[in-house]
Amino acid sequence: MKAVMYHYVRSYDSTLPFFRYLDIDNFRKQLDYFKKEFGYVSYEEWQNFIENGVMPNDNGKVILTFDDAMRCHYDYVFPELVERNLWGIFYIPTSPYSDNLILDVHRIHLLCGAFRGPDLLAIAESLIDEDMIPGEKIAEFRNRTYTRQENGAGVSEFKRLMNYFVDYQLRTNIISEAANQLGFVFKQNCFYVPLESLKVMKQKGMVIGSHSHSHPVMSRLSATEQKSEIERSLSVLGTLVEGEHTTYCHPYGGFHSFNRDTVDTLIQLGVAYAFNVDSREITPEDYRDFRFALPRFDCNLFPFGQVS
Ligand SMILES: [Zn+2]
Known part of the structure; x- marks a missing residue:
C-alpha cells in the first residue's frame, strides 16, 4: 500500500504568476496512472487495515491524502474524486477557522x-x-x-x-x-475550504483529519503546548472527526518534526493513526509496531506529479 500526499492542486491564476502548484490536468493524469498501475485502496480495505492490520489483497494500491485544507481541495480535488468514485483523507489545520487568519x-x-x-x-x-x-x-x-x-x-x-x-x-x-x-x-475568506464545505466532503465519503491547530513544528514545543495544539484542533473539527477512527498528520512531516510527546498526546486523545512524510510503502509492520508515523510519498515522486 502506498499513501500519496498532495498540497496545492489547481489551475493557473494570473494574480499569482510564480505560484507553485500541481496543475489539475496533471492531477487527473496522475490519478489515471495510479488506476492503471496500482489501483486504489477502498475505504473498507483501509478500515480493515486500521482496525485489524489486514492488508488489501493486491500489493501497492494507493491511498490519497491532502494537507492544509486549501480551497482548491474543495474546488478541484473533491469533484474529481467524486466523479471517479474515489475517497481521500484531508488534513486540516484549524487555527484559520477559529482565528480567521491565513497561516x-x-x-x-x-x-x-x-x-x-x-x-x-x-x-x-x-x-x-x-x-x-x-x-x-x-x-x-x-x-x-x-x-x-x-x-x-x-x-x-x-x-x-x-x-x-x-x-x-x-x-x-x-x-x-x-x-x-x-x-x-491576503484574502482570508477564500484561501481555505469553508467549514460547511468540509461537512459536504465528509458526507460524500471523504475522511477529515487533524493537522494540528496552528501548524507548528511540534518538536519545538513543550509537551503541554503540543497537547493544546492537538486538543484545540480536535475540538474545532468536532463532529467532523468523530464517529470514525480519528486521524492526524504531522505538520511539515519527517521524523524531526515531532517527538515522543506528540505521539503520547495522540494516543492519550484517542487518535487511531497518524501520517508522516517518509518515501516508502505502508507495510503490515507499520500497523503492528507504530501507527503514528505511517509513511507517505510526495506526489512529485510519481509521473505527472511535478509542480508547475
Ligand atoms: Zn501541512
Whole structure:
C-alpha cells in the first residue's frame, strides 16, 4: 500500500504568476496512472487495515491524502474524486477557522507566488535585524548574508530566512509589513475550504483529519503546548472527526518534526493513526509496531506529479 500526499492542486491564476502548484490536468493524469498501475485502496480495505492490520489483497494500491485544507481541495480535488468514485483523507489545520487568519506558512507561499524572489528578499532584509534572530542562529545568519552576496539570491533564500531564521513571534508582523509595502492583500475568506464545505466532503465519503491547530513544528514545543495544539484542533473539527477512527498528520512531516510527546498526546486523545512524510510503502509492520508515523510519498515522486 502506498499513501500519496498532495498540497496545492489547481489551475493557473494570473494574480499569482510564480505560484507553485500541481496543475489539475496533471492531477487527473496522475490519478489515471495510479488506476492503471496500482489501483486504489477502498475505504473498507483501509478500515480493515486500521482496525485489524489486514492488508488489501493486491500489493501497492494507493491511498490519497491532502494537507492544509486549501480551497482548491474543495474546488478541484473533491469533484474529481467524486466523479471517479474515489475517497481521500484531508488534513486540516484549524487555527484559520477559529482565528480567521491565513497561516504564516501559507502567507509566505502567497507572497512567493505574487512577487519575484529578489524583491521579496530585499524587503525582508530591510525589515529584519540581527536581534530578531534567535541567539543560536546568529552565527549562521551572518554567514548566510555573506553567501548571499556571493551567489545572488532568490525565493528559496527568502523562504529560508522567513522559515528558519526569524523568531516565530516576530514573523507574523514581518510578513504583514512586507505585504503592506508590496501592496499585497491576503484574502482570508477564500484561501481555505469553508467549514460547511468540509461537512459536504465528509458526507460524500471523504475522511477529515487533524493537522494540528496552528501548524507548528511540534518538536519545538513543550509537551503541554503540543497537547493544546492537538486538543484545540480536535475540538474545532468536532463532529467532523468523530464517529470514525480519528486521524492526524504531522505538520511539515519527517521524523524531526515531532517527538515522543506528540505521539503520547495522540494516543492519550484517542487518535487511531497518524501520517508522516517518509518515501516508502505502508507495510503490515507499520500497523503492528507504530501507527503514528505511517509513511507517505510526495506526489512529485510519481509521473505527472511535478509542480508547475
Ligand atoms: Zn501541512
